[in-house]
Amino acid sequence: QQQVKQSPQSLIVQKGGISIINCAYENTAFDYFPWYQQFPGKGPALLIAIRPDVSEKKEGRFTISFNKSAKQFSLHIMDSQPGDSATYFCAASIGSNYQLIWGAGTKLIIKP
């Protein structure tokens, strides 16, 4: 119930294409769903986040789509660029408990 399942494990997209990474959860008590971006040799950094009362959140080329009934959320990267090549993690958290439950990560490669 505490798991967050992320897919795919790896993804190759052509420059200019749309990258889509999916996550699914079981615990309906989760109330915060962030996405983190990690470049090689660096720690993860918050990219964008959403709460379950919102179906979509957009920041620049990055969009989170949230489907509460299906208990799924996804990250869309529009006009993907080589600089977007990184590992992306979805996560989930509950209330005042600041712990995050992490997905396994997706290694994204954008081909020029």
Next chain:
Amino acid sequence: NAGVTQTPKFRVLKTGQSMTLLCAQDMNHEYMYWYRQDPGMGLRLIHYSVGEGTTAKGEVPDGYNVSRLKKQNFLLGLESAAPSQTSVYFCASNRRGSVSYEQYFGPGTRLTVT
């Protein structure tokens, strides 16, 4: 501001040796975390602290100990290293009462146990 820093960046240990990883943050954050990252397994929480002098176990605490004697520092100890503890270790912190729950990560420590 340096943010979250970790010492050392790399370390090689022999089985049975001990070591301490140091995490320091200059953002006055109350909450601090130690994670390990292994390929295909995401980030797994080892221990965390909600304030100076308090620590708690995370998902994978066995073989590790922690201490938070000062608000800005969080130490992770391995008393008797095992090859299964070969991993990349990340420290993170965040502020109590933060709306975004954003965790700020250090650059990581790559540990190899032979």
